[in-house]
Amino acid sequence: MEKPFILHMLTTAKNLSPFDVNMAVDAGWVSAIPYTNIEASEVQGLVQDVIFSRSAKNLKRTSIFIGGRDTKQAMDMLRIAKHAMIPPFQVSIFADPSGAFTTAAAMVAAVEHELKQKFNTTLEGKNILALAGTGPVGQAAAVIAAKAGANVRIIGRQLDKAQHIADVCNCEFGEGKITILAGADVDKAEYIKTTDVVFATGAAGIELLSAELIASAQQLKVAADVNAVPPAGIAGIDAMSNGTPITDSISGAVGIGALAIGNVKYQTQNLLLKQMINCEKPLYLHFEHAFEVAREYIKSTQKSS
Numbered sequence: 002m003e004k005p006f007i008l009h010m011l012t013t014a015k016n017l018s019p020f021d022v023n024m025a026v027d028a029g030w031v032s033a034i035p036y037t038n039i040e041a042s043e044v045q046g047l048v049q050d051v052i053f054s055r056s057a058k059n060l061k062r063t064s065i066f067i068g069g070r071d072t073k074q075a076m077d078m079l080r081i082a083k084h085a086m087i088p089p090f091q092v093s094i095f096a097d098p099s100g101a102f103t104t105a106a107a108m109v110a111a112v113e114h115e116l117k118q119k120f121n122t123t124l125e126g127k128n129i130l131a132l133a134g135t136g137p138v139g140q141a142a143a144v145i146a147a148k149a150g151a152n153v154r155i156i157g158r159q160l161d162k163a164q165h166i167a168d169v170c171n172c173e174f175g176e177g178k179i180t181i182l183a184g185a186d187v188d189k190a191e192y193i194k195t196t197d198v199v200f201a202t203g204a205a206g207i208e209l210l211s212a213e214l215i216a217s218a219q220q221l222k223v224a225a226d227v228n229a230v231p232p233a234g235i236a237g238i239d240a241m242s243n244g245t246p247i248t249d250s251i252s253g254a255v256g257i258g259a260l261a262i263g264n265v266k267y268q269t270q271n272l273l274l275k276q277m278i279n280c281e282k283p284l285y286l287h288f289e290h291a292f293e294v295a296r297e298y299i300k301s302t303q304k305s306s
C-alpha cells in the first residue's frame with residue numbers, strides 16, 4: 002500500500018499559520034503536522050527522525066515546511082535541515098516564514114512584469130524604495146530585487162534598525178554580492194524624487210506614501226502595496242489594482258494592489274508545495290525559487306489571455 006503524503010511543518014512561533022496549513026492540504030499534502038516553538042538546535046534531530054522512519058521510495062511522499070516570522074532564522078533552519086539529510090534518506094524542504102518569501106516574490110515578479118509591459122524596461126539599475134522594508138516581506142523583496150540588479154533602499158522609522166536589516170540582507174541572503182542601502186522614513190520625501198519603483202511592505206493598515214509624495218515622484222514607474230487592510234499603504238492604489246495608472250502620478254506610474262499580489266502569492270505557494278509532491282529528487286526551496294515560480298506563473302497568464 003502506498004503511504005500517505007505527510008508534510009512536517011516546523012515553526013519557531015507558538016502556532017503554525019492556519020493559512021499555511023490550508024495551503025499545504027489544498028496542494029495535496031494529506032497530513033500537515035505542526036511542530037511549534039522549534040529552535041534551530043532541534044532541527045537536525047527532527048529531520049533525522051523524519052528520514053529514518055520511511056524507505057527512500059516513501060520519503061518522496063514526505064517533506065518539511067519551515068515557517069516562523071524570522072527570515073534569517075528560517076534560512077538557517079533550511080541549511081541545517083539540508084545538512085541533516087543522509088542520502089538516500091532525504092526529503093524536500095520549503096522555507097516561507099510568515100509567507101514572506103512567496104509574497105515578496107509575487108510582488109517583485111508583478112513589478113517586473115509592469116516595468117516590461119508599460120515601460121519596456123527591467124529591474125536592472127532601477128532605484129527602489131522598500132517602505133517599511135524592515136519586516137519579513139520587505140527584507141525578502143529587497144533581496145530579490147537587488148539580486149535582479151536594482152538599487153534598493155530599505156526605509157524604516159529608525160535608521161539604525163533599517164541599517165541593521167540592510168546589513169543582514171546583504172550578508173546573509175545576498176552572500177555579500179548585493180548592496181542594499183538604508184534610509185530613515187523622515188527622509189523619504191527626498192528619496193522619492195529619484196525613485197523608479199516603490200514597495201510598500203509595512204504592517205497592515207498604515208499609509209506609507211501619501212498622494213502628495215506620489216505627485217513629487219518625477220520618475221516613478223511602478224508602485225506596489227502588499228497591505229490589504231484600509232487605508233492602503235500607498236494612497237490611490239486600490240487592493241485590486243493590477244497595472245492601473247495612479248491618478249496623482251506625474252510620471253505615468255502604475256499601481257499594483259495587495260489582492261493582485263495576493264493572487265500571485267497564492268499560486269506561487271501552491272505551485273511550490275506541489276513541486277515537492279511531484280519531484281523525483283529532493284528540493285530545497287526558498288525566496289529565489291519562489292521568484293522563479295512567480296515569474297513563470299505571470300508569464301503563463303499572459304499566454305492564456
Ligand SMILES: NC(=O)c1ccc[n+]([C@@H]2O[C@H](COP(=O)([O-])OP(=O)(O)OC[C@H]3O[C@@H](n4cnc5c(N)ncnc54)[C@H](OP(=O)(O)O)[C@@H]3O)[C@@H](O)[C@H]2O)c1
Binds near residue numbers: 101159162207229
Ligand atoms: N498581499 C499578500 O498576499 C500578503 C501576504 C502576507 C503579508 N502581507 C502583508 O504584508 C505586509 C508586510 O508584512 P510583514 O510581516 O513583513 O510586516 P511587519 O513585520 O508586521 O511590519 C513591517 C514593518 O512595518 C513597520 N511598521 C509597523 N508599525 C508601523 C506604524 N505604526 N507606522 C509605520 N510603520 C510601521 C515596521 O518598520 P519600522 O519599525 O522599521 O518602521 C515593520 O518592520 C503586512 O501588511 C501584511 O499584512 C500581504
